[in-house]
Amino acid sequence: MTGEQKSLIVATMTEYINTVNSLVSDAANGISISKYTTADVKANLPSALTNQCIRDAKSIVKKYNKACRDADRKNDKLAKQGKNITVTATLPVLKKTCCYVNNQNFKINGDYIEFPVMVNGKSKRLSVKTKMSDRQKSVFANSKLGTMRIVYKGNKIVAQVVYETIEPTYTTEGNVMGVDLGVKCPAVSYISDGSVKFYGNGRKNKYMRRHYRCLRKKLQKAKHIDAVKRINDKEQRIMKDIDHKLSHDVVETAVAHNVKTIKLERLANIRSTTRTSRKNNHSLHNWSFYRLAQFIEYKAK
Template sequence: MPTITLRLELHRPTLAKQAMYDQMTEMNTNFANWLLLHPEVNGATSKVFKEFSEQKFLSAVVNQTIREVKSQKKKQRAKGFKKMWCGFNNQNLKVERAGELYTVSFPTLEKRIGVPVVARPYQQAWIEKIISGTVKQGAAKLYQKKRKWYIAIPITWETKQSRGEKVMGIDLGLRYLAVTSMGTKSLFFRGSAVAYTRRRYSARRRKLGKAKKLQVIYKSKNKESRWMRDQNHKISRQIVNRALANGVGVIRMEDLTDIRNRTKSRKKCEKKDQGRNLHSWAFYQLKEFIRYKAEMAGIRFEEVKAEYTSQTCKCGHREKANRNGLRFQCKQCGYTCHADLNGAINIGKAISGLAA
């Protein structure tokens, strides 16, 4: 089942409420770190909190924290928690509509409260689905970011698997951020325009750096990050829409584990700038956007091994010299193609097999 997380900003909580949220977070974090070292953590129940403190705390949060600590300890991922945000399962957190406003209600140190949230237009449809019960609500978290408080609610839903038989392969890179192949049809997303915009951001930050305007630099980075996210949303939406329009049942993308080492800069004189773009463009984010949008549409998503996808011809001949920049020409049969499109075709065929 596909899953997304709905992040809802609490609408202007009072200073008293913010102080209470801080207190809840601090107590929960201290409890989580104490529990992590408890000799019987795997068998812990909500009663274990009495060993930690005589203060009263929310059993709903305690139970959720115990589950989180057990999970982290089992995977050996945590040596300590900087923050353990308070979590609420679907029985303890409710999303409701009050007139024109949406509210979330959850237990606190004082009582159960209903808090209005800022619902963006694109979020309202998901909130309505939560209220109607057409999606499944997961364990939510109350957290703070940049002095604002949010509720993050994971939601999952059933999708009807597409009956399309076509396979779409997607190749990622710098000169073309994405190239798709589906049968005889293809789609290219050029990287030159976004590279130009990113150079402008970089040049502006260098200028601000010389002027020692560090706060403005920080805001510039945040602005660029939001812009990149928006670009990835637009690209992924176009790709999935094209897949639906052409009866695609499976989307395949290369495993991005080693993409930074596999992708090379176009020119030596651009190596420094291209390298910066390569290491900071959100390829993984783009892949995840395509994944969840595809799953929402009932299209199966698969990752394939990327080895030799740029060197292999449709005749089966594989040779590094087959590719020269954006030109692919088979040294054996003479077949020519756009190099990134050839890569997308081979990814669609999964010539090196599916990723584990």
Template sequence: MQTVTVQIRLFPRDPAIMKEMGNEYIHTVNHLTEQAEASGAFPKVTSKDVEANLPSAVRNQAIRDARSIHNKTKKQGKRPILKRRAYYVNNQNYSFGDSNVSFPVMMNGKVQRLTVSVRITEREQRLLFSNKLGLLRVVEKSGKWYVHIAVEIPTEPLTSGATMGIDLGLKVPAVVVTSTGKTQFVGNGRQNRYMRRKFQARRRKMGKLKKLSAIRKQQNKEHRYMKDQNHKISRKIVNMAIEEQVSVIKIEKLTNIRQTTRTSRKNAKNLHTWSFYQLQMFIAYKAALAGIKVLEVNPAYTSQTCPACSKRNKADDRTYQCLCGFHTHRDRVGAINIMRQPGADGNSLSA
């Protein structure tokens, strides 16, 4: 089973209602976590015990969210304060039509169903109307409204087939190698760096003029550009995996990547503007839909170890040369060794 999030654009006639509900929801969750923190334990409460201008079903969801945050707080030692407006509805209390979504809100002191127009693509219709739906979240981004719906998709993993290794980087976003002998360099790192410099230059210029709203718009444009690139790269990779009858994709474990960038070969001033994690997630859910398993592996020394004799050598720029005679592109060496690595502690990114 694979869970994916479907984002659908909303076209509300009265956004003020959704703003009010979103603010009330976040306020309620924060208030409940503050109470739990003060008493040292999360209280046993029901929707009747919670004073909030929210439908009872939504108050129940707020209680579940607050309890989850409190449990995480005990492990992490710090309580996060929710600031971004959001409104959550469980799958028993919303419904979809071909061109609208309906969910409960409070209006004039009464619970009423708010029906909002939506734009649903054919792909989204297939996902929504043929799979189990989970939590719905209403959010606002740059003045536009969306719903995010968790969708559980049953998958049938392939039992046999080839293996694929993927090396992620900045100069080449993804280098892919399969056990069938195919290699592919996916994405245009030079173009991505050019676009990032372009966005950064615009933000610096706007910063001098103190145009904060324009800076945020440029940041959103950059995020949309990078997200689009990640979608295109992941689609090419999974299409290649399907063509080569790959049953397992192996990708480097990126846990704590921000803490390890000082010694990583990927250390660059703009490393964190490229979402390696997002690309991983896109590959994982697209692969899951095709019945392909995605495993994380330990990336240690994968770009230094010779695939032919196992000796470690440092690459000269982008070329890897070993005394045994083996030579190829450095990132291809990384992809080959990632393909051959066992899964890191059995971790899997797909169901």
């Protein structure tokens, strides 16, 4: 990507966000945008992106109107209870610089992505060279593509492309493994052949978390902000490494027992259903159940 191309893309993303926010603000002030077309919107954007702005704004307004109705119902309920409290819905404002391009208006050709931008007041297709792996090229070449989102990741501009994929089929042959996640014991596997195995040391993990938490408190009192960040990063690296090792052991056990399917417990509300205490309360709310589940999933695949 050249410097000129980057400037054009950044200008497009900025104009896109400003246009969406402007449309949402108009709708919140009583102007109907339900029948808006590109002719009704003044934006320095190609018509394809202006159309996408209108669709995004309508979606945001729909959610905002629902939030307003919910707030009104809550206020009526509070008034009946004699409580002098008012609940209000907040108008959403997009802050992250980005833009969306639907699948009819961009094209992936080898290492290049083509999509429209405005150049000197006229719509022009920009062909940007990207960094794509061979697997990504294969996926994009053989899949039905959806919307593309262009966004900043750090100091890089990244294109995120939605695509359709066929769900893998799973055989019913072989054993089935169930995996439960927890704090005292990070993971327990139950296999249909009757074997049970415990993984990791929850007490050791909690001790490390308490240790680093105490270090951060001392450094915060001394106002050593950089040291606090270093300690926090070190703790995260250690815990991530532990999750890698645990997930590896789980999958190795599955292979050794001819397991064909691994079933993970649902993680929704896991923190509210896990027994809490003064000692493990902090650990519980900083425990990455989801990350360990993700590691098990991708290693199994």
